[in-house]
Amino acid sequence: MVEQMLNPVTEAKRQAGIDHMLKAARRFVMANGLDATMDQLAEATGVSRRTLFRHFTSREKLLAAAFATGMDDYRHRLPDYDGDLDGWLRETCQAAHRMNAVIGPGFFELASRSDLPTDLADVEHRRRREFRDAMSDIARTAWAAAGHRGRPPKSFTGTVTAHLSPHFTAALVIDAGETWQTAAELAYAAIIAALEVPAL
Template sequence: MVTTPDERTKQDDPHTALAEEQKNAVRKHILRIARSVGASRGMNLRMEDVAEAAGVSRRTLFRYFGTRTELIRQTFEDGIAEYARRIPAPAVGESPREWLYRAVRASHSLNSHIGRLWWDLASAVDSDDSEGLHNLFNAQARGDIIRTFLMNSWQIYGGAGEPPEWLFAAYGIHMSAFSTQILTGDYEYDIEQATETTAKVLECLVVMAIKESGA
C-alpha cells in the first residue's frame, strides 16, 4: 500500500499523533466505564448513565460511538478481548493437564464476575437491537474464544487436523458462564472444585475424540 505525502505528513506530525493518542485514551476510558455500568444495568444501559459516570457530555459520547447500539457493541467487544487475553495459552514445558487446569480455572474465575450485560446478551433479552447483538455474542463469546481454547487443547493432547464439531459444542457448554453458574450455584462448588470437575470432563472428551479420529 502506497502512503501519500499528505498521509506521511499527518503520521509525522507530533500534534496529530498526540491528538490521536488522547482520543484513544478517552475512548478506552468510556468503554471501561460502560463495562461497569453495563455490568449492573445490562441491556437497560443508557447513554446518559455512561456519560455521567465517565464524566463526559452526551454529545461527546455520541461523537465517539454514534449510537447506543454501537456503544454496547464496542463495550462487549472490549470485554471479550480482555477475556480472551486472560485465558492462558500452553506454556513451554507445561503438561497438557497442567495447562488445562490453569486455563479452566481462569475461565471459571472470569465467568464468576460476569455482569448483567453479558447475561442479557446471552439470553437475547428483547430490545430493538437485541438480535444483532445476540448474534455478535454467539459469534465471539461462544465462537472465537471457545474455538481457540479447543484448538490449544486438541493440539497439546496430540490431536491432528481439525477436531470434530461435537467437541466444539461440548467445550462451549462446559466453558460457558452458565456452566460456572450451575457448578458454583446449584452445586455450591468453589472455583477450585468447579475447575477440577470441568477439567476432568474436558480431558476425557478430548482424549476420546483423538482416539476416535485415529490421530
C-alpha cells in the same frame, strides 16, 4: 513540526478516554442490565451525555462498542499452548472462569433476549461466533496435545464449550453457591476425562 509531534499524543489521549468510557459502560451494563439510560452511563463513565453522544451516536452504538471491546479482550486473556497439556488446560480453565465470574445480568440479557436492537444483535452474533471459534481452537489443541489424530469429535468440543461457558460458571456460583475456582476445577476434570487420559 510541533503540531505533527502533538497529534500522536492527542490521539493517544483521545483513545484512552474512549477506552475508559467503553470499559466503564461495559462494567455498568454487565452489573445492571441492558436497559441502562444514557444518564446512568454518563454517570458511570464520569463524562457528560454530550461527550458520550459525540463519540457514539446512540446508546445502542455505545453498548455495542463496549461489548465488542470486551470480546476482543477475551481471546487475548486465554493462555497460548506451551507444550504442557496439563498446565495449559488448568490455566485455560482458570482464565475462562475468572473472566466469567465478573459477568453479570447484562451479559445474560445480551445472550438471551430476542428483541435486541440491530447493533446489539450484531455484537451478540459476533460474540457467539467468536466464543465457538475459541472453544473449537481449545478443543483442537487439547485433542492433538493428548496424542489423538484428526479433528476432535463434536462431543469433545461440546464438553469444552459447555464447561468453559459463562453459564457453567453462573450455575456453580449462583445455583450451587460455589466459587469460580471450583467451576475451573470441575471444567478441568471434565475436559481431561473427555480426552480419555488420566488426570495429571
